[in-house]
Amino acid sequence: MPGKRTISQTTSPRRGLSPTALLVAGAFFMEFLDGTVIATALPEMARTFGVDAVDLNIGISAYLLTLAVLIPASGWIADRFGARSVFTLALAIFTLSSVFCGLAQSLEWFVAMRVMQGVGGALMVPVGRLAVLRTTPKNELIKAIATLTWPALVAPIIGPPLGGFITSYANWRWIFYINLPLGLIAMVLAWRLIAPLTDSERRPFDSLGFTSTGIAMISLVNAMETLGEQQPDVLQAAGLLILGSGALLFSLRHFQRSAYPMIRLDALKIKTFAVTLYGGSLFRASISAVPFMLPLMFQVGFGMDAFHSGLLVLAVFVGNFTIKPATTPLIRWLGFKKLLLINGFLNIISLLACAMLTPHTPVWLILLILYLGGVFRSVQFTAVSTLAFADVPAKEMSYANTLFSTATQLAVGLGITLGAISIRLGASVAQWLNIATIEGVDFRVGFVFIALICLAGMVDTLRLSAKAGSLVSSR
Template sequence: MSWFSRASALPLLVAGAFFMENLDGTVIVTAMPQMAAAFGVRAVDMNIGISAYILTLTVFIPASGWIANRFGARNIFAAAVVIFTLASVLCAASVNLPTFTAARILQGFGGALMVPVGRLVVLRNTAKPDLIKAIATITWPGLVAPILGPPVGGFITTYASWHWIFLLNVPLGVAALWLAWRLIPQEALQKGVPFDAIGFMLTGIACFGLMFGLDLINHPQLSWLVPVLCILGSLALGALAVRHAKRTAHPLIDLWAMRIKSYAVTIWGGALFRIAIGAVPFLLPLLFQIGFGLNAFDAGLLVLAVFAGNLAMKPFTSAVLYRFRFRTTLVVNGLLNAATIFACALLTPQTPTWLIVALLFVSGLTRSMQFTALNTLAFSEVPQPQMGGANTLFTVSQQLGSGLGIAIGALALRVAEMLIPPSAGRLPLVDFQLAFGVIGVIALLAVADSLTLNPDAGSEVRRKKSPSSAPAGADESVATKARS
């Protein structure tokens, strides 16, 4: 297979695997009542299956970089696809909640390896000038799946059965495994680097505790003290993990890339942006159902306008990044994104449907553009030897940012309820207006961080590749293949 075709096909392979993983994490939501009935439990009890999956992802993602270097990225990516696919079969075969939860934990372990290792494969085998197109390709699953998941899950559950939500992963997994073995080049293994067990425990417990504490916010029957103590304890462990990473010779998560300004902005400002866009898909269906009184189906149709905006922007993201500087794109597009979030606070049941759809469509456009710009800028100035550590830290930041978005959206609703008690004669709509206002401010803070970028940040990946250039890592891969 030529290097041109391999360089083009690798991002598509990884994007397909990402879509399978991302869709599986969201499609289950609408199937929960039917699954609960099959397991003989309450629908609310099914949350443990979702939580177990997310928490497993959070704990094991930090170890993915070391595992890929030690056993080979191709081997680990293929193994992750196998684990994820087999776990999907076990989910479909589950007969009660404990067996389903165990299968979801196994599935989460596969996903924790598949996502970061897949991105690492693309980064190591893509030349800098090709990075914009490659990142644009592997970014779309994270944009599309959260919006597409609920209606797809509802369709499958209504016209087939909830088992097919998981069984559909089998042919996808088999195809991904075959293509991975064909497309991903074998790499030299790094056998001399010890596993950072202390870093793994500190990072894993900190991430687990933070996500668990954030999840507790969604349980109003609990005292505020419980999630607050859990979150504060996790932050303290996180600080110890950072201190350990700076002092040990071979840290599990290498923080070296944080010295690069463009990368640091995608971590700090990028986390704020991911919080904002993670909260919006959580708040919108609740706004339309509780605030507007729509049924779940009609609310879902309105939210699909965001998905349409995501898809409509995708063909143009690369052209925009080649035409305009990263700082300009992130600032202008970030302001537009924040404006759409603030505009959501102004929606009422009397707002014309066409105007709501238009607003959400524009929101999807800006969401897609910002996502691609941040994901590309993150690795634009990172040297190849540091790519593994940078990728692991970036993936952890992505996972935590998404979880924080839902938690902060829920927290904003709870605070609004406390500030404006029911006795004041308020409508539920006021809660959502305050929540969208808070999320809009967070989106603006992300833009402020982008203003600190150097005007020429990421310029290397904005240069068009010459026809004679080869993908990054090609020479090493050819040599490795020749030796084998």
């Protein structure tokens, strides 16, 4: 196509942090923050709409389900219409729907706009990552991925206290209004910075694959949410799991046989990608449970108020932030396999340390444990996300990115469910051991279960060769 480059062409390498990566990371942060910041505003929003706070969960669910359905199609959309056009459109949809969320006068209006936000979010994250992956030289990939991963780590930590601050000192509607200036600036920068890359191959849209994958994602995400409820409907969850698993198996079989599948599975033949998809998904799920479990343990288990609980959890954010400059040197010094094993065990120890906390633990020690947990969490997250694409050829990057994004979406949803289930299992174990009177014991035992899941995810790392990802780590 005249005036546009195809994915087979390269761009000149950049030194330092790529402006495109910084822009995409900023857009990610806006989207991830929006998904977490409303948690503390739900009671106030419910009063505005004249409904119970629990009824507003449908707004969160509608957003997550829209992401789940549309993310698998994001690769085809980006290849057909170009990453720059799609990413800019995604920003426009997300920004406009944010304003309408703030203007909402009823629950129905709000839910409809959250679905619209989900459309923007489903295109923004995978297409933005794809734009960076396609234009970043392998030797700069660690820095680029580190830049893209910090929003997913930071937003869940600072979102709830920020939402509480805005709701307390302004109005919950400003949670959505602040996206307007940010979105407009991001749209201008996106059009200037992101290369208009398209795929020269005009493959047809895989309607059957899209439908079956959509059924699978909706069923599995709904099943996870059902299991995460206070009193889950086990039969309903089981039915959804069976339907979702069946649709997923059908989708995988279809992708292997179709001439033009929505998602090619070729990247699974690359060991580094497969390891980060299988074991890495367990790690991402366990890590996603931490921002959910820590505030609950401090408030429900230890009797703290929301403000002081939020201040303690900010230590995790500080750990995430301060280790970023050292992540690239660490990967290049140790290599991916050694780093993932060493840091993975340190991450497990930090989770077990959370299980040792009590209401009487000195504040300085709590802050130190959470800070170090943030450090280990950030390093592991960046290393896993970088290794996933280290050996993927440029021509397969779109399919690999779509598969990775879909798996990540499921892992994050599973993480919150695992957190809720772990807490309930902790309560059952405490009753069985006659230690239920110990303050916060159900949460503390829950952290042990999460640590075991993280350990299970590390087993896959042993399959890696010592030189895994050497093109990126230069080791």
